[in-house]
Amino acid sequence: MEPPTESGRFGDFGGRFVPESLVPACLELEQAFNVAWNDPSFRHELDDLLKHYAGRPTPVTECRQLSDQLGIRLLLKREDLNHTGSHKINNVLGQALLAKRMGKRRFIAETGAGQHGVASATAAALLGLECVVYMGEVDVKRQELNVFRMKLLGAEVISVTSGARTLKDAINDALRDWVASVESTYYCIGSVVGPHPYPFMVRQFQRVIGDEARVQCQEYLNGEDPDIVVACVGGGSNAAGTFAGFADARSRLVGVEPSGGAANGKGVAGIVHGMRSNFLQDESGQIEEAHSISAGLDYPGVGPEHAYLAAIGRATYESVNDAEVLLAFQRLCATEGILPALEPAHALAWILRACETGEIPRGSTVMMTLSGRGDKDVAEIMEILN
C-alpha cells in the first residue's frame, strides 16, 4: 500500500475537503506527523508504550478445533489482548504522543458506541492531556457504561443534540470545536476516515497489526504468507492496518462489512467529513444511518483507502447479516474458548460462509484479525439469545 498523493488522494478517493479555517490545522498536523513518523525518538517512545503499556506484540493463535471442522488452517491476530480490549489503543497512543509533541494540551475525540472515546480518554489520562469526547445524545443514553468509564478516566463527555444525535453528528461537532480552538486543541479521529492526513496517519499507527502478523504467520506457515487475510470494516482502521502488512504478499485481502452498513459494498461516492469516499446515501444524497448488531461498525462510510483498494481490485469487500454474526460469535466461544467482539465476529461469519460455499477451498490458510474482545457485548447477546 502506497502513501497517498500530496493532496491526500488514494486514486479518486480521500483528499482534504474542509472549511478554509481548517486547512492550516490539517497542514500543521500533516507536517508534524511526517516529521514524527520519521524521527527514531518518536518511534522509540511509541514502541515503548505499545510494549509496556498496551501489551504488544499481540500473539497469533491457531484455531485448532475450528480449523479441523472447517478443513482450513485458521490463524487469529489477537488484538483482543491489548490493554482496553481492542486495536483502538494503537491509534490513540500514537495520536496522543503526537499531540504532546505538538504542544497541544487539549485532546478531543468523537465516539459512537464509546470505544474510541474510552481509548482516547485512556491515552489522555496516561499522558496528562485534558480530554473532551463528543458523543451523540442517542449514543450517550445507549452506552451509559462507556460514558461512566470516560468520566472515571477524567474525560468530559459532551452530548451532541444536532442531527440524528449519533456518530456522524458527533464528528461534525468535534470538527467545529477543532476549528474554534485549533491553537490549543488536537483532534484525535478514531478510524481511517476524515480529511488528509488522518486516513494515512491512522493506517500507519495501525500497521503494527499487519507488520507483526506477517512475520508471525510465516512462523506457522513455513515462511509462506496466508492464502487469505480477513478483517472487519467499520471505518476500516483494523483492516487497513492488517492489509498494510500483506499488501505486497500474494494473499487475497477481504474486508467484511455489516449488511446494514456496507458502505463499500452498497454505498455511493460522495464527500463527507472532509474526504471523498463511499457512503450510504438516500436518493437525494442524504447520509443514511448504518445499522448493525455491533455498535462499532455503525459508521455510514468507509475510509478512502478501502474505496480505492476496492476500485483497483486489490481487496474485496463482503457483507454478513446479524444472524450470521451471532452464530459466528457462539462458534468461536465454543470451539476455541475466545469471546470475540461482535465486530470481528463479522469477519469470522464470512469465513464460515465462504468455507461452506467453497469460496475458501479446503486446505487454505486464512489469517483473521480479531480486533477486540467480546466482554462489552455479552449483556446484549444474553438478551438476544435468552
Ligand SMILES: *Cc1c(COP(=O)(O)O)cnc(C)c1O
Ligand atoms: C471500533 C472497532 C471496530 C471498527 O473500527 P475500524 O476502524 O473499522 O477498525 C472493529 N472492531 C472493534 C473491536 C472495535 O472496537
